[in-house]
Structures are given as C-alpha cells and as structure tokens.
Amino acid sequence: MGDATTLRGWRPSLFGVYTALVIVALLLPLAYLLPLSLNPDGAPRIPLEPTLAWYEAVLSNGDLIAALVQSAKLGALTSITATPLAFLAAMGTRNVARRSAVIGVLLLPVFMPGTSVGLGLAVYFRLFEVELSIWTMLVAHVLWAFPFAYIIVLTSIASFDTHLKEAAYDLGASEVRAFIDVELPHIQPGLLGAAIFSFTLSFNEFSRTTLVRSATDTLPTYVWGRVQNLGLDPTIYAVSALTIILSAALLAVVGILMSHTD
Numbered sequence: 001m002g003d004a005t006t007l008r009g010w011r012p013s014l015f016g017v018y019t020a021l022v023i024v025a026l027l028l029p030l031a032y033l034l035p036l037s038l039n040p041d042g043a044p045r046i047p048l049e050p051t052l053a054w055y056e057a058v059l060s061n062g063d064l065i066a067a068l069v070q071s072a073k074l075g076a077l078t079s080i081t082a083t084p085l086a087f088l089a090a091m092g093t094r095n096v097a098r099r100s101a102v103i104g105v106l107l108l109p110v111f112m113p114g115t116s117v118g119l120g121l122a123v124y125f126r127l128f129e130v131e132l133s134i135w136t137m138l139v140a141h142v143l144w145a146f147p148f149a150y151i152i153v154l155t156s157i158a159s160f161d162t163h164l165k166e167a168a169y170d171l172g173a174s175e176v177r178a179f180i181d182v183e184l185p186h187i188q189p190g191l192l193g194a195a196i197f198s199f200t201l202s203f204n205e206f207s208r209t210t211l212v213r214s215a216t217d218t219l220p221t222y223v224w225g226r227v228q229n230l231g232l233d234p235t236i237y238a239v240s241a242l243t244i245i246l247s248a249a250l251l252a253v254v255g256i257l258m259s260h261t262d
Contacts, residue, residue: 030244033237033240033241033244034241034244035050036234036237036241037054037055037234037237037238037240037241038050038051038052038054039051039234039237040053054234054235054237054238055238055242057234057235057238058235058238058239058242061235063217063222064219064222064235064239066216066217067216067217067218067219067221067222068219070134070216070217070218070219071202071203071218071219071220072203073134074134074137074138074141074202074203074218075141075198075199075200075202075203076199077134077138077141077202078138078141078142078145078198078199078201078202079145079195079196079198079199079202080195081138081142082141082142082145082146082149082194082198083149083153083191083194083195083198085142085146085149086146086149086150086152086153086194087153087191087194089106089146089150089153090150090153090154090157091157093106093154094154094157103154106146106147106150107147107150107151108147109143109144109146109147110147110148113207114144114205114206114207114208115207115208115211117140117143117144117208118140118207118208118209118210118211118212119211121136121139121140121143121208121211121212122211122212125212132212132213132214133214134214134216136212136213136214137209137212137213137214137218139212140205140208140209140211140212141201141202141205141208141209143208144201144202144205144208145197145198145201145202146198148194148197148198148201149194149195149197149198150194152190152193152194152197152254153187153190153191153194155190156186156187156189156190156191156193157187157190159186160183160186160187164182164183165178165179165182165183168181168182189257190257192257193253193254193257196250196253196254196257197250197251197254199250200247200250200251200254203219203243203246203247204220204243204247205218205220206218206220206221206224209221210224219239219243223236223239223240
C-alpha cells in the first residue's frame with residue numbers, strides 16, 4: 001500500500017519534469033538567437049562582448065522597417081476583423097443545434113495546410129481577377145486567425161454564469177442592457193485576448209502570405225527573402241530576437257487576460 005502511494009506521488013513530479021524538458025527543447029533554439037544577436041562579429045556563438053550594433057542596423061534598414069510596418073498594419077486589420085467575427089460566431093453557436101458539428105466546421109482552417117489554403121486563395125483571386133494587395137493578405141490572415149479567436153471567445157462565454165443575466169432580467173433590464181452591464185464585462189478579457197492573439201498570428205504568418213502577398217513584403221517574407229539571397233545575417237538574428245520577445249510578451253498578456261475569465 002505504501003509503495004503504491006509513493007508511486008502515485010511520484011507521477012505528478014515525473015510529469016512536471018517531462019513537461020519542463022519539452023518546454024526547454026522547444027524554446028532553446030529560440031533563446032539561442034538572443035545572444036547571437038548581441039555578437040559584435042555576427043558569428044554563431046555566444047558573445048564575450050555584447051553589442052547592440054545589429055539592432056541599430058535593423059532600425060536603419062528602410063526595407064526592413066517597411067516590412068515591419070506592413071506586418072503591424074496587417075496584424076491590426078486582422079485583429080479588428082477576426083475578433084468581431086469570432087464574437088458573433090461564438091454567440092451564434094452558444095445554443096445552436098448540432099453544436100459540436102458546427103464548431104468542428106468553424107475550426108477546419110486550423111487543420112488545413114497553410115500552403116494549400118494560400119494556393120487555393122491565390123487561384124480564387126486570379127480567377128476573379130482580384131489584384132494582390134494587403135486586402136488579399138488580410139483574407140488569408142483572417143481565415144487563419146478566426147478559429148483561434150473563436151475558441152478564446154467561446155471559452156470566455158462558456159465560463160459565464162447565465163444566472164447573473166437572469167437576475168438582471170428579473171430586475172427589469174432589457175436583453176441588450178443585461179448583456180452590456182452583466183455579460184460583456186465578464187467576456188471582455190476574452191475579447192481582448194482574441195484580438196491580441198489574432199495580431200500575433202498575423203504578424204508571424206508566412207506560408208499563406210507568400211502566395212497572396214502584394215509587392216510590399218511583410219516581416220516574415222522579408223526575412224525569408226533575405227536569408228535566401230544573402231544567407232544568415234546578424235540583422236536577421238536581431239529581427240528574430242525582437243519578434244520572439246514581442247510574441248512572448250503578447251502571449252503572456254493573452255494568458256493573463258484569459259485567467260481573469262475563470
């Protein structure tokens with residue numbers, strides 16, 4: 001009996017160690033870019049005398065800044081488009097018949113290869129003679145971000161206690177007023193989390209973008225093109241490090257916001 005209890009006690013510890021090792025294995029290659037971006041000679045090794053020269057080079061690169069602005073603009077457009085659509089879909093599917101099947105259909109873009117989606121959109125745009133622009137990229141990015149935003153918003157709505165809304169009705173509130181005063185404050189962190197996560201997905205998206213992009217690069221397509229033409233460059237390490245830091249910060253904010261919906 002004592003041995004069985006000891007074994008059960010070890011299981012959470014072993015699972016924790018395994019989880020920690022998986023996280024380290026996933027993040028170690030990303031973390032390695034940070035010291036590389038501080039190496040004065042650009043060599044792929046840990047710097048002895050760190051420098052910010054490559055970050056200064058990033059700021060003085062006009063093409064890179066243009067790509068960064070394009071990605072930020074596209075991310076903002078994706079965020080303000082995907083989040084309301086996700087909210088409407090989540091509200092609409094809250095009590096719909098065959099709910100599991102409907103949710104499965106809405107989540108399909110998650111399981112489709114990005115290249116296939118981008119190629120399909122490219123053929124569609126060519127068929128209808130739609131000129132490639134930031135708007136064609138927006139369609140691809142919204143299709144990619146929408147399912148994730150939908151799940152975040154749906155989770156927030158599912159955690160809401162509907163008895164609170166019924167109490168508001170009993171006190172004479174209309175359906176609109178009950179939603180604004182009672183339900184919206186509860187799901188607002190989820191809406192903000194969905195918006196931030198949509199921005200992050202758009203900002204880092206490559207496979208779909210490259211097939212429907214306009215003449216102006218996004219940051220991922222710029223980095224890919226530079227690596228293909230010039231090989232690994234120290235400024236690429238700096239850009240990648242900045243992107244990792246930004247994405248990690250935004251995802252941390254999403255995690256904090258989602259914790260407030262529990």
